[in-house]
Amino acid sequence: MAEKEHFEFQKEVKRLEYTKQYMDEILEASQRDLKAVQDKIKESMANLEYIDSSDSYINILTNSRFFELALNQKESLEAVKKKPYFARIHFQRTGEAEELLYIGKTSLFHNETFEPIIVDWRSPVANVYYDGRLGEITYPVRDEVYSGHLYSKRQYKIENGNLLSFQDVDLTTNDELLQDALSGKADVRLTEIVATIQKEQNEIIRAHLRQPILVQGAAGSGKTTIALHRISYFLYTMGEHFNPEQLMILAPNKLFIEYIGDVLPELGVEHICQTTYEEYVQHATGIKLKLQNPNEQLEAIVEDGLDTLPSFNIPQIKGTLFYREILERYLTIHEQHLASLFDEDVAIEKYKIIRGSHLKKLFLIAFSYMPIEKRLERIKKIIQAEVKRKSKSVIDTLNKRYEDMIGKALSGLRDPDKRREMVTKFIDERDERLPKIKAEAKSTASTYMRRFEKIKIKPFYRKFLTDRTILSEIAPEWSIDEQEKFLKYHKKEQWAVEDLAALYFLHAKIKGIPDQWKMRVVFIDEVQDYSLFQLAALKAGLETDMFTMVGDLAQGIHSYRSITEWDSVLDLFPRANYFTLQKSYRTTIEIMEVANKILSKMDEDLPLVEPVVRHGNIPTFVQSEEFNNEVIQEIYEKLLQSGHQSIALICKTSKEATQYSKQLNAFGIEATVLKEDSVLGKTQLLIVPSYLAKGLEFDAVIIVAFETPYFDTPIDRKLLYVGLTRAMHDLYLVGPNKETFLLGK
């Protein structure tokens, strides 16, 4: 990197000073009356043609986030001041003057000259920086394509508001900023990477925002990070038209939400919904469930290492689209039953108001796109309106008829007593009958609709799980033996993750998802752990396919009940763009070599992972017949001495994790078992059961395997692979022999 002696160094220092000074002015103004300044800017920019598009007004408004920051969050502003930008492009848009654009995490425009002091990394023109090439380039702005010439790209190292160095980069230069970022110590949480986003990652972040995307990415290729940056890019680009509360990110567990918790505010993202599938379904349906812990299910399978899954594997079946089909048949039975209740016409007295057959058609055909109970609500409204309209004409007709009869009595009957008697009779009858009709009309719709009882989803689904007659009718594809197995499996009421899709689906089809939970855009991390039906149910309930899904089949440790290939996901999302990421940014070449050995044993036939060029220590195998405190202590101390801060000891099961942490603590090593609700802290040694390690990363990892070695089975290979790929810099394997880690002699 260019240090102080570079001929432009002073120029760059001055530029940084100028930027900071202007920021100070803004900050001061914000103390006074920033709102007024902001309004003025909006006003004066209203007619301005600017860099990115003729839509410049909107663009600048969204670009002027700095002002909003100043207004709302002094703290973030101070943070931006410490590092206002990280790169500069020397760029000329076709037909315009050359410009030096400084790229940072937020934008800043001079409020009098409108000069862009900092350009937001998410703005269209910043794409030029990430795209890689120098020379003639094009970049998309909304639906148009702009062209221009990129003369140079410069990266800056700025710390605490001071310029340390800079470097001009092109394709042939070694990306020092990236190297620097990767060799740094692991934060206990994920961090933003705006300065070093790579070309293939940038393509995913900026991939068409109105289309779904699916990413198969190697361990450590940046999937989680990219998904979070795409959220930031999405909200920035959509601007004020999109309410962030309608964007949901689904993470595998609460620990993971905590792990990513710091990145989003750093990227300017707030108020989005971050949750797990389990929590979301329970909120959206209002159904409370005590769920079996999926990790316990997994442990039960891996403990004996045999992968003994029954051929009629119910958790797996519940994730298939065939299961959805069975439930659809069940819904059809329910729907037909309700439709049959429309056989009676709606009437007041003997006057027909609406024909039942007409309502039935509305229910089964015209409104079939709506959830069942919503259709009934709509039909009730139609009945109400019709009754209101027609009851009036019934009353008018009757009124007229009584008047005629009274008139006839008055003129036709000569006997005054008889006449009085008849007239009084008609009047009495009218006065009694008409108010009754009026009253009846008020409740006709409710009375008619009373036959449609509202159902509760949980017992409705439970009936399907346990009713022999229903099952044989809707699942004839299953043999009698399989049907019996299914019924027996559900004899005792207990709920598991794989039932969530069914409950959500039924709720969506019968009651509909309430607006508050009807997310418009969904981001799913670790999507390989979902079943096809889980995704299909979500898509049906939300009535959108706007999903960004990232995952890695090689880490599909729940594959006994989840996705094992992407084709069926792509069939479910036919508009989706599919991407792959092959490079790992997390792990050193040496660690990846070991992990690749395990990857190559897998059935998925995934290409080997390419580590970015970063060397480290060769992973060390330490022979030990049993778990030995001294051995662990020695490794642990060595790792601490090399300056590592986050160190994890990964074992296969949670039982072992508890046992080892007790042993280590008694021995004097502070060790904590990582749990789903843990708060990630730095200092102590973390003992991590393998399935919980997914998604996380550590400076150094010690994998131990004694009582429960890793067997050469699909799930074990994946668990081991997950463990190996958590290490950024150093890896130790401790066990009786290398075969315990499937690594041969």
Ligand SMILES: Nc1ncnc2c1ncn2[C@@H]1O[C@H](COP(=O)(O)OP(=O)(O)OP(=O)(O)O)[C@@H](O)[C@H]1O
């Ligand atoms: N372009 C980049 N610049 C700097 N660091 C990067 C870049 N891309 C990824 N990283 C770093 O690589 C590590 C792995 O990223 P991340 O956890 O997002 O990967 P992942 O694909 O989700 O991994 P896994 O599937 O193993 O959970 C993180 O420390 C991240 O900061």
